[in-house]
Amino acid sequence: MNNTEFRSRIRKSLANQHLQIALDINAERRVTRRINALETLPDWRERRQRAHAVRAEMIEHLDGYLEQFAEKAKQNGVIVHRAKDAAEAVKIVLEIVKDSPQRRESRKENQKESFAALSTLRGEKVLIAKSKSMVTEEVNLNHALEAEGIRVIETDLGEFIVQLRGEKPSHIITPALHLRRQDVGELFRDKLGIEYTEDIPTLTNTARKVLREVFLTADVGITGANFAVAEEGAICLVTNEGNGRMVTTIPPIHIALIGIERLVRNLDDLALMLSLLPRSATGQKLSVYTQIIHKPLANQQRHFILLDNGRSRLRNSPLKESLLCIRCGACMNACPVFREIGGHAYNSIYPGPIGSVISAGLFGSEFVPLAQASSLCGACKDACPVDIDLPKLLVRVRAGEAKEEKRKEEGGGLSLTSRFFLKMYSRFALSPRLFTLSQKFAALTSLILSSFSRWIRLPAFTGWGYSKDFPRFAGKTFRERFVESDSLLSDRQRTENNRAVRNMVYENTQEQALALHKVERFTKELNAVHGHVHKTEKPSQSIVEFLQSRGINRIHLEPGVLDEDALAKAGITVSYAPDPAIRVGVTQAICGLADTGSILEADGEGNPLHASLLPEIHLAVLFTSRIYPSLENAIHLARDTKSAVFITGPSATGDIESVHTIGVHGPGEVHVFLVDD
Amino acid sequence: MPHVQLFITCLVDSFYPQTGEAIVEVLRRLGIDVDFARDQTCCGQPPFNAGLRAEARPIVEHAIKVFEKTTGDIVMPSGSCAHMIKHGYPELFADDPDWLPRAQALGNRVYEFTEYLVDKLGVTDLGAQWDGTLTYHPSCHALRGMKIDRQPRALLANVRGAQIVELPNAEDCCGFGGIFSVEHPELSAEELKRKIDNLEKSKSPTLVVTEAGCLMHIAGGLHRQKKNQRVMHIAEILNTQ
Numbered sequence: 051m052n053n054t055e056f057r058s059r060i061r062k063s064l065a066n067q068h069l070q071i072a073l074d075i076n077a078e079r080r081v082t083r084r085i086n087a088l089e090t091l092p093d094w095r096e097r098r099q100r101a102h103a104v105r106a107e108m109i110e111h112l113d114g115y116l117e118q119f120a121e122k123a124k125q126n127g128v129i130v131h132r133a134k135d136a137a138e139a140v141k142i143v144l145e146i147v148k149d150s151p152q153r154r155e156s157r158k159e160n161q162k163e164s165f166a167a168l169s170t171l172r173g174e175k176v177l178i179a180k181s182k183s184m185v186t187e188e189v190n191l192n193h194a195l196e197a198e199g200i201r202v203i204e205t206d207l208g209e210f211i212v213q214l215r216g217e218k219p220s221h222i223i224t225p226a227l228h229l230r231r232q233d234v235g236e237l238f239r240d241k242l243g244i245e246y247t248e249d250i251p252t253l254t255n256t257a258r259k260v261l262r263e264v265f266l267t268a269d270v271g272i273t274g275a276n277f278a279v280a281e282e283g284a285i286c287l288v289t290n291e292g293n294g295r296m297v298t299t300i301p302p303i304h305i306a307l308i309g310i311e312r313l314v315r316n317l318d319d320l321a322l323m324l325s326l327l328p329r330s331a332t333g334q335k336l337s338v339y340t341q342i343i344h345k346p347l348a349n350q351q352r353h354f355i356l357l358d359n360g361r362s363r364l365r366n367s368p369l370k371e372s373l374l375c376i377r378c379g380a381c382m383n384a385c386p387v388f389r390e391i392g393g394h395a396y397n398s399i400y401p402g403p404i405g406s407v408i409s410a411g412l413f414g415s416e417f418v419p420l421a422q423a424s425s426l427c428g429a430c431k432d433a434c435p436v437d438i439d440l441p442k443l444l445v446r447v448r449a450g451e452a453k454e455e456k457r458k459e460e461g462g463g464l465s466l467t468s469r470f471f472l473k474m475y476s477r478f479a480l481s482p483r484l485f486t487l488s489q490k491f492a493a494l495t496s497l498i499l500s501s502f503s504r505w506i507r508l509p510a511f512t513g514w515g516y517s518k519d520f521p522r523f524a525g526k527t528f529r530e531r532f533v534e535s536d537s538l539l540s541d542r543q544r545t546e547n548n549r550a551v552r553n554m555v556y557e558n559t560q561e562q563a564l565a566l567h568k569v570e571r572f573t574k575e576l577n578a579v580h581g582h583v584h585k586t587e588k589p590s591q592s593i594v595e596f597l598q599s600r601g602i603n604r605i606h607l608e609p610g611v612l613d614e615d616a617l618a619k620a621g622i623t624v625s626y627a628p629d630p631a632i633r634v635g636v637t638q639a640i641c642g643l644a645d646t647g648s649i650l651e652a653d654g655e656g657n658p659l660h661a662s663l664l665p666e667i668h669l670a671v672l673f674t675s676r677i678y679p680s681l682e683n684a685i686h687l688a689r690d691t692k693s694a695v696f697i698t699g700p701s702a703t704g705d706i707e708s709v710h711t712i713g714v715h716g717p718g719e720v721h722v723f724l725v726d727d
Numbered sequence: 728m729p730h731v732q733l734f735i736t737c738l739v740d741s742f743y744p745q746t747g748e749a750i751v752e753v754l755r756r757l758g759i760d761v762d763f764a765r766d767q768t769c770c771g772q773p774p775f776n777a778g779l780r781a782e783a784r785p786i787v788e789h790a791i792k793v794f795e796k797t798t799g800d801i802v803m804p805s806g807s808c809a810h811m812i813k814h815g816y817p818e819l820f821a822d823d824p825d826w827l828p829r830a831q832a833l834g835n836r837v838y839e840f841t842e843y844l845v846d847k848l849g850v851t852d853l854g855a856q857w858d859g860t861l862t863y864h865p866s867c868h869a870l871r872g873m874k875i876d877r878q879p880r881a882l883l884a885n886v887r888g889a890q891i892v893e894l895p896n897a898e899d900c901c902g903f904g905g906i907f908s909v910e911h912p913e914l915s916a917e918e919l920k921r922k923i924d925n926l927e928k929s930k931s932p933t934l935v936v937t938e939a940g941c942l943m944h945i946a947g948g949l950h951r952q953k954k955n956q957r958v959m960h961i962a963e964i965l966n967t968q
Contacts, residue, residue: 057911064913386900390917423911425904425918426776428871441872442818448778461778468906472774476782479737479769480789489741505950513909517916518947521742528740528747532763 051397053419053463060423063391069228072707073392076227079708080383083333084433090335091325101326102437104319105374108311109365115280115313116356122283123354126345131355136189139357143191143272143305144198146353147176150269150303175201179264179301181287181294182206183274184222184377185309185357187399188412191272202272203264205293207257207714208705214241220393222400223331223379224705228392231706254703254711261293261715262630271297275308276376277323278354281316282689284344285354288328288337292701292716295339295663299653299693304346305353310361311373317342317689321682323376326435331378332704335575336646336681339716340696342688347654360412368451369411372443374436375404381440384433387423396420403430407443410452410462419463421447468513486529493523568644568677569724576647579699580712581720589671589723593636594620596669596721606635606661611671628660635661639670639722640694641684642677648698649722650684652691662697668717670697673727730760731843732794732801732836736808737769738939739960746939749966750804750840753853757844761802766793771819772811777906780819787816791829794836801836802843804962805938806869809839814872839869840962841937845878853882855967857889862931864922864945866938867900879937879961886964894934895925903944919948926956934958 051059063069088094108115120130133139178195180186180202192202192213204213208225212218214237219225226234231248239246244256273294275285285306287294298304314320320342328334346352365373382388382402393401398409398417406424409417421444430440450458461469478488500506504522508515526534573583586592590613597605598620607614607624617624625632639649649670651662662668678684681696688694701716712718731754739746751761770790775783790812794801803809816830844850863883869875883891902908902918909915922945926934936942936958946958 057913060911060913064917386902386918386921387911387914390914421778422907423914425867425900425902425907425915427867427900427904429867429898429900432871442814445776445778445818448776449780450778460780460782463910464777464779464906465910468777468910469779472777472779472906473782475769476774476779476786479771479786482766482768485768492741505947507951510912513912513915514947516912517919517951518944519950520947521943523741524744526744528735528744529763529765531744531748532751 051416051419053422053465056395056397056419056423056463059395059397060391063395068230068233069392070390072228072230073389076221076224076708077383077389080333080380081433084330084380084383087329087333087335091329094326094329097322097325098435098437101322101435102374104314104322105376105436106371108313108315109370109373112310112313112365115315116310119278119280119283119313120356122281124283126283128283128346128352128354131353133355133357133359135359139189139307139355139359140191140194142355143195143307146303146305147178147195147200147270150176175199176270177264177268178202178270178272179261179268179293179297180204180209181271181273181289181297182209182225183272183307184219184399185274185307186272187219189307189357189359191307203261203268205261205264205297205715206289206705207254207291207703210257210261211237211705218394218399220401221379221382222377224708226705227708228394229706231709234706250706250709250711251713253706254714258714265293265296265300265715268297268301270303270305271301272305272307273297275306275312276327277314277320278308278312279315279317279320279342280313282344284342284688286320286324287341287343288324288339289341290332290334290338290701291703291714292339292663293714295341295653295695296715298341298343299347299350299663302349303351303353305355307355307357310356310358311375317685318682321685324681327376327378330380330433330435334579334698336643336648336696336698338579338698338700338702340648340681340698341693342685342695343693344689345692347692364408364411367411368446369407369443371438372404372407372411374438375408376436378435380433380435381430384429386425386427386429403440403444404438407440407447410447415453415459415462418447418450418452422463486527489523489527493525493527496522497525568679569674571644572642572647572677572724574647575645576699576720576722579647580702581647581699581722584721584723586723586725589725590616592723593669593671594622597622597634600634600667602634604629604632606632606665608637608661611636611638628664630664632660633665634667634669635663635665635717636669636671637662639672640676640687642672642722643679643681643684643696644677645680646698648681648696650687650694650696653693653695654691663716666713666717667719667721668697669721669723671723671725673725675727729758730762730799732797732799733761733763734767734770734794734801734803734808734837735763736803736805736939738943739804742943743939743960746804746960746962749960749962750802753844753962753966754802756853757848757850759848762797762799764793764797770808770811772808772815773905775811775815775819784819787819787830788826791816791826791833794833795829799836800838800843800847801833802838802840804840804960805940806839806866806873806875807938807940809837809842810868810872812837839873839875839937841878841882842873842875845881851881852885853965855886855965857886857964857967859888859933860890860892860931861886861933861935861964862892862894862926862929863897863935864894864901864941865897866936866941869937870898875937879935882961882965883935886967889964892929892931894931895928896921897925899925901941901945903940905940908944919944923948923952923954927954932956935961935964937961
């Protein structure tokens with residue numbers, strides 16, 4: 051993309067009033083939420099520096115850790131692939147998909163409801179359910195799969211929306227950031243055949259209904275990975291809607307496409323990253339579903355594809371620090387330029403400050419002009435949870451350091467006029483005499499241009515004249531005046547006094563309130579994310595009462611959690627097989643986290659997914675002795691499971707106008723029955 | 728008597744000489760001798776930030792050579808030029824074992840004006856007088872690049888008669904960014920518009936800055952929009968008696 055095209059995209063974005071409203075909403079909401087969430091960690095500044103060091107160490111020794119990860123994942127029963135570029139990644143996916151045992155028959159049986167957009171997908175084609183993944187966008191996977199006659203459905207609400215519109219995501223975290231609820235209402239009316247509505251819960255629920263069928267019948271699930279843990283051979287995936295959990299556990303094949311820089315050393319480092327990632331991305335203490343996936347489930351194939359696609363080259367370039375990025379999007383939300391133009395103007399899948407660095411580094415020099423669209427204000431660096439020096443990297447891109455060639459093209463993206471002006475200026479600045487002369491000349495010219503005003507009105511094409519006037523040069527420069535007035539000043543009485551030093555006492559940020567008892571803290575945090583806590587001594591009895599109050603007499607149940615005789619007496623029947631008519635699932639939580647209100651569940655055998663994910667209401671029994679202070683104290687428990695998930699409140703999305711909407715693909719209600727043991 | 732070098736920076740030199748004079752007067756009142764190295768030109772920031780390193784390098788070498796001949800701390804009326812010397816120079820000479828130590832030695836002597844007053848001299852009250860309301864715009868390179876914010880605020884808090892009000896969204900960039908303001912006039916204009924809107928919301932007739940770039944940019948926007956607010960460098964406020 052050359053500079054002219056970029057400029058025209060910028061103008062188009064600025065002229066789009068709907069986009070401007072959407073971007074303002076995003077900037078205002080996201081920035082406040084991020085700051086508030088970080089402030090709940092008294093040591094977040096120090097954590098940020100630690101996170102930087104941890105990521106830098108990883109990138110420094112990446113090859114060794116990659117070996118370790120691949121080896122460990124193989125031991126876990128995962129099939130590991132390496133792809134050097136986009137073409138290889140696509141080829142690997144296609145090979146896996148083509149060998150897949152298809153579930154067409156079950157799809158045919160499921161043709162109950164009919165949504166216009168999906169009516170064609172229930173045919174003979176292979177069906178892939180995808181969870182949001184930037185790296186699959188990077189290799190243009192959907193396009194390649196569709197070209198092979200494979201049907202791909204994006205299941206994240208925001209991605210689903212942009213896919214229906216035939217667009218690309220405009221933000222790495224909130225893909226439909228550029229749209230208003232009215233746009234989504236019209237889209238769903240046209241593509242899904244529902245009545246026009248601006249009601250976000252109704253729109254969200256429509257997507258839930260449409261996509262539920264996709265999850266249950268897909269042949270293959272494809273995701274990215276937020277992190278890959280070298281010591282464990284495990285990946286970590288954070289989502290809010292529940293679609294990530296669906297596509298990694300229901301289809302018989304799961305493929306995760308993983309950028310090689312996603313690695314962290316171990317679970318401790320992962321816990322550190324997870325304390326920063328959701329806070330920076332969405333302002334959450336923990337995302338609703340934080341999955342740690344070690345192994346394939348029974349009757350499931352799991353593939354990890356480790357993708358390079360320019361990352362090794364980036365690693366050997368002066369832009370190496372950009373590989374520390376954990377893709378939270380905070381730099382975009384903080385960036386005053388992104389706020390004006392949104393993601394699409396950048397014409398790269400990675401927009402904003404980090405995008406302006408890595409697009410040039412990964413995809414080539416046609417993206418260098420993006421780096422000129424920054425005042426180097428540094429808001430991005432301040433917002434970055436791993437303290438990447440983005441202004442420094444932007445200047446390096448401008449200096450041609452994204453290129454491998456020895457001969458660098460400096461000043462990439464500069465207009466010819468600016469380049470000429472800067473070169474002239476640089477020549478003058480080399481000689482004090484020429485510098486002074488040029489100042490004199492400029493002063494004289496500006497006096498001629500504007501004899502009666504201290505201001506010069508330059509035409510718009512000069513750039514400066516577009517929105518501001520230019521000051522006239524001073525008749526006498528400082529250097530001239532300094533020489534002349536030196537004697538004058540020394541005559542002046544130099545008042546030595548008046549120097550009372552009043553040291554300001556700066557308000558220290560208030561210390562965090564005293565730590566609450568862990569049960570109270572857990573309750574408070576879960577309530578804050580719209581979950582409910584019921585304290586009980588007899589969980590079976592309390593749950594029966596809860597079910598009766600809701601008029602529910604059939605549930606999914608994790609074996610051994612409740613007294614089944616008591617249930618039978620109360621007329622409640624139990625199903626261990628998936629049944630879409632069942633509204634409540636009951637599970638045993640492995641543990642709880644006091645500082646986020648999260649519970650840990652295992653997916654796989656003996657832990658039926660349909661109990662904690664598919665129904666509208668999830669009831670979990672948790673013993674108070676199993677409440678840990680924080681994720682870092684409990685993350686090791688994930689090791690004992692094939693696939694574990696920390697659940698933090700009900701399934702939710704902010705994909706339409708950043709409005710928090712509860713109940714997407716997972717349960718809309720989460721109740722924890724706390725048993726004091 | 729302690730003495731400092733004044734690195735005036737090209738914008739103050741060419742457009743705002745009165746700011747330079749105010750700095751000299753404030754420092755001299757505090758008993759500091761101010762020297763001005765006549766051969767100084769520019770710190771090299773404009774070509775460096777634009778990515779023109781080959782052009783920046785000789786300017787930077789010139790600046791290093793000029794100030795190597797002097798002694799004492801170097802005071803600059805600009806956080807971005809100070810940032811250039813402290814962070815840009817080492818970046819420019821990262822692979823040059825001859826120039827890197829010279830660049831670093833220079834960087835160690837450099838202070839932004841308010842930083843020098845508060846952190847080096849320990850002065851926050853200059854006995855300045857101002858009749859009216861003031862609001863402060865922190866410049867990006869000073870604020871985020873050099874972590875300078877409490878210093879100018881402390882100095883302003885002690886200006887007698889002045890009522891200091893907070894500028895809404897004060898930490899937002901004004902959209903100057905050097906060559907950015909002409910390379911991307913539309914983006915720069917939007918940021919400038921927000922800054923001016925916020926200045927109006929503050930109801931302050933006077934905006935105080937520590938950076939001539941922001942001054943030139945915001946004042947130019949105000950003049951284009953025919954607004955009456957004025958923008959002043961902090962040195963001129965502190966020099967009032």
